[in-house]
Amino acid sequence: MTLAASPHHILTVTVENKPGVLSRVAGLFSRRAFNIVSLAVSPTDDERFSRMTIVVDAESAPLEQVVKQLNKLIPVIKITEVPPAEGVERELMLVIVKAAAETRGQVTELTAIFEAKIVDVGYDAMTIMVVGEPEKLDAFSDLVKPFGIVELQRTGRIALPKLARESTRLRSVKTARA
Amino acid sequence: MKLTGAQALIKSLEMEQVEVMFGLPGGAILPVYDPLIDSSIRHILVRHEQGAGHMASGYAHATGRPGVAMVTSGPAATNIVTPLCDAYMDSIPVVVITGQVAYSVIGTDAFQEADTVGITMPVTKHNWLISDAQDIPRVVREAFHVATTGRPGPVLIDLPKDVANAPMEWYWPEKVDMPGYKPNVKGHPRQIKDAAKLINEARRPVIYAGGGIMLANASNELRALAELTGLPAVTTLMGRGALPDEHPLCLGMPGMHGNFTAVTAMQKADLLITLGARFDDRVTGKVSTFAPDAKVIHVDIDPAELGKVRLADVPIVGDLRTVIDEMIKALKSERSKQDPPDLAPWLATIHDWQERYPLKYRQEEGGPLKPQFVIESLRDNTPDDCILVSGVGQHQMWASQLWKFKLPNTWVNSGGLGTMGYAVPAAVGAKVGRPDRMVWAIDGDGCFQMTAQELVTAASERIPVKIAILNNAYLGMVRQWQELFYEERYSEVYLSPDLPDYVKWAEAMGCVGMRVDTADDVVATIEKANEIDDRPVVIDFRTDWREKVYPMVAAGSSNDDIILGPEFGEGGR
């Protein structure tokens, strides 16, 4: 099973934009033996806060404990759980693929099929940027592997809830802070 | 008004009504020690920073108010990590202030630089590194607020030297504004009603009362709840004294070295009313076999405790005092609608266990001095409101088992972390907080050697604590495990009865030192010690090294497999 498809929870965590907050969150996860699959930190439209998108290995800990322990961190303002089925997840990957003259065409073709983008070209390799659902990134890296992957980097996913059409499914789990 | 950061810190502590702090100065905290001279705050100069931390904790235990310690950077800060972790595990409100190298050189491996905030993050409820002197009053206010509200705990303020020297404009924040910290105190009415319903239906209920009762100041409420319907209650190691031991409904301590009745009543219960306790592995034994038939009501101010170890049928987040009060009301209304089952058969079963399986030991005439005999003699020759402190090991378990606690906050010990060396400094802190009370510590010979130097502090500050060393010449608790679980292969557990000479050591530290070898001398020596009120006293009780703590549930075993001990015949099962 690939990383992207393994059982996971996605938490969107609004935190105070202060030094050491990332370390508090990371420290909590290691101390409580919760596994992080990926973690992305970004500024928000309000400069007092940052947003962390944390993907937690669902098998390492019950989600409720993770959320409750996170809630106890004072710089944590709000936690929203995005159930994988109810969120829009995206991730970005940069991958350097070997592409000598005889295989270059095939790599370019794959790039086109995945609606990816060639962002750098060398004599015998190309850097390709792929954006999409994490599963799509998995698929692309599987397919180019036979050509030879020189280097690969992924950002870790970010996620937002799907927009409500029939019902609001977004579950705010910061209940303890009434 | 313009002040320096250091002056603002001292003034902020005064605003927080700090009367006493425990500490030891050094380079990075020097600026703060200067305005301290002109402050109303009493400072107690410790001999090791670990002592300062445990004193602050003992003070908090005995008074219910936050204990304060102040030390310098680097090695002093690392010396106080153990007390922080200790207070964190037991939810004790402690505020530690550490000096730090100048903010401008942080990260350069400056002299006595340590990443104090980083090191103490996992052992504090929260910590702060101050970068601007103007923030000092706000941070102090927040620190005391965080330490004392919700689930209490230790906090740390790291103050760089240049920030302490920098000017600031004095203010005192009217209120605390922390968007990410809003502890819930009022329990959910629906849940409370459900809890009352469960209590009113239970045939074999047991109240499982923990240290939270003390922290919430809820022992009167606990008693009212127990008495309302005749609910028997166990009091955990941290909860001893929550209900007086002589109360007919008090079953005493459960857990690994709990008495048979307390352990078995929980095991056989059909309802556990869990109040400020956390299903510690030392209480539950093997979790999967713990109280298998019991439904669980779990009340705690920390939502993360609910469902952490044992799923609760009725989880309630809230302050125990208000929740128990509401629970009593709900229970009364429940009972007006429906008669509860008769609890008499359950209480009769419990009394039968109490009669058949009491705590047992034998002090033989002219035989070796039994540690239990010392503890019982101390118990019977001290005032009801005496504060009892203990170290960690066999002596701690016997003390907790055999003492008859009459009041809350009279038992000061290291539960969660099990910190050897806790007793002497914690006793000093307790006595400073409650000078009107007699304070006795029951300590092990191993523990005593870890922090005994704080008796120098006590002697020089005229803090008359009394220490009873149960000197069995061994790291007794470890020895017990090696005897029982490692085929009597004793590895590095022998100390020595007379190296050091505890009497001479006590005298060298400015204390009165006495030695007792036989049961006949025990009471007279205790009485002599009780008379001394101008300096600390240390009694070296030479106790029987063979004695083991029973009952016992072996680590990882089920509480059903409790071992009663040799006094109960073959195997003691």
Ligand SMILES: Cc1ncc(C[n+]2csc(CCOP(=O)(O)OP(=O)(O)O)c2C)c(N)n1
């Ligand atoms: C700081 C620390 N180190 C080691 C231990 C492990 N330990 C638990 S009890 C114990 C023996 C304590 O010996 P002593 O103080 O003589 O008490 P006794 O068990 O003999 O009553 C030890 C080593 C501990 N709890 N704390």
Ligand SMILES: [Mg+2]
């Ligand atoms: Mg010993």
